[in-house]
Amino acid sequence: MPIRVLPDQLIHQIAAGEVIERPASVLKELIENSLDAGAKRVDIEIEEGGAKLCRVRDDGSGIEREELALALSRHATSKIANIDDLEKVGTLGFRGEALPSIASVSRTKISSRTANYSVGYSVSSDNGVLSELEPAPHSIGTTVEVRDLFFNVPARKKFLRAERTETQHIARMVERLALSKFETAFSLSASRRSLGDFPAARSQLEREKRVAQIVGDEFMANAMYVEHESSGCKLTGWLCQPTYARAQPDLQHFYLNGRMLRDRLISSAIKLGYRDVMFHGRHPAFVLFMEIDPRQVDVNAHPAKLEVRFRDGRHIHNFLFKTVERVLRETYAGAASAAPPPTDADHLMPTSEPTSMWPMRGPNQSSLGLRVSEPPMPAYFRQPSAAYPSPPAFERTSAVPTTAVGMEMPTVESQPPETPPLGFALAQLHGIYILSQAPDGLILVDMHAAHERTTYERMKAAMENGGVASQPLLVPLSVSVAASEADVLEEHAPSLNRLGLDVERSGPASVQIRAVPAFLAQKDLDELLRRISADLSADGSTRGIEEAINEVLGTIACHGAVRAHRILSVPEMNALLREMERTVRSDQCNHGRPTWTYVSMGDLDRMFLRGR
Incomplete structure (x- = not known):
């Protein structure tokens, strides 16, 4: 066929294929336009999963009567005027292609009113053909109705899923947009049945409620x-x-x-x-x-x-x-x-502007600052510190008869004046868990997971403070790489050297490894080098070698941690608790499992029906 200019309708339909995948895509564009217009409330209605009807009504600034028809013209927008505006886009939409693309594959009607008029106006587009401007009763804001999506593109309509599936996609999309604008109220209904209502959230508590409602x-x-x-x-x-x-x-x-x-x-x-x-x-x-x-x-x-x-x-x-x-x-x-x-x-990271956090698990729920230091270098199972000494010895004031439980149960006469966050150890359960008395409850600690984390962080701090020990290879290892990889490795050789890896370029597409970090002496060096070059090419980082070192440290820490069923004395258990309190990330072991949990006195009272 000869080269020719495509008809406008076909151009619009091609553009629609880029941005309109399903009804949820239509609603995303319409809602973003409402948010750009400063809407404080957006109401969304759908029928048959959005295929029959998508309606978005807002209370934004509205569209001027003279501009309603322009809104359905290709690349017509009020959001940018020149290349400078394009380089500092501050709105969600800006290209002006969404509405005409939607109108080219549906029957679309826009009704709007601005504060300058006492009555609203509407314009329609059916298969890309615009109607005359007509008066229409409307409050300040805009309503867009999109009916019979893909009615004129049967091949696209066949790709739509079942009504329930399309409705779920719409619900998820509305929820994601509701998270982006807490100050705006959203509602979603399908065939007049409410699927979601999100009131405006202005305070922190209201924002947290909206987040909880959605996720x-x-x-x-x-x-x-x-x-x-x-x-x-x-x-x-x-x-x-x-x-x-x-x-x-x-x-x-x-x-x-x-x-x-x-x-x-x-x-x-x-x-x-x-x-x-x-x-x-x-x-x-x-x-x-x-x-x-x-x-x-x-x-x-x-x-x-x-x-x-x-x-x-x-x-x-x-x-x-x-x-x-x-x-x-x-x-x-x-x-x-x-x-x-x-x-x-x-x-x-500068600490003049702190990070605040709200931990919602465990006995401490206060706001934390960002500044954190590496843990001190403790001895294996350091003895309790002066700040939190061991609790005084239990004084036996009474005993339960041995016929009842098979042992005498001591009672505590007094509580130490200051109790550390993880409390004081009481006993060991089956050689696996430490039971500790907190100020208002019970703490259970997985001793292996906790010791694994403290050991890992201690070794990592020692490595960072003293540098990475390097082990020279008896015979330098030659590795063939792409020329671009050789360029990257040569450029970052000083950084790699600080991490214990001595790499030298030996040809246009080859390098030699002369020394490796002592931790990684037994690793597959070819694979490690390629992983490093990929990281360096992507963002200039040396994550590959750092992650490999951390992986080895984690393995050492796991094998070096106290094993299950090892009996610990009370001072040893307290020493581990104090160590956890000084160690960063000690809430989880190296594999992401929790190291401790907290049971409040209220939980225990409810468990035993006390007070009923």
């Missing part, structure tokens, strides 16, 4: 509130404890400048922050909001605007990774009881 009470029961600002980036929201890890990344909600994203760089940075406290193959849960200068991000990189390009992706990656890692370092029992002194590691 579940269990999420909030395991969530830590985060608020941190540094180097032009601000992060707020909720991170879940590693013990709430998921088999699928189904509870990951991230918003950049109010825009919901599904971005690989962001996901990898957050997951990397969990690397020391989560099982392999598991996924963290979070609801996070990030704000940066709009000039630092290109939002015009994906047809559905779900992915973006950062001007400095490495800076964004490091900010997210280090913030998440530092927040998780605070998950230990002693974090709320005392602020540890600063260390040289604090240069990783």
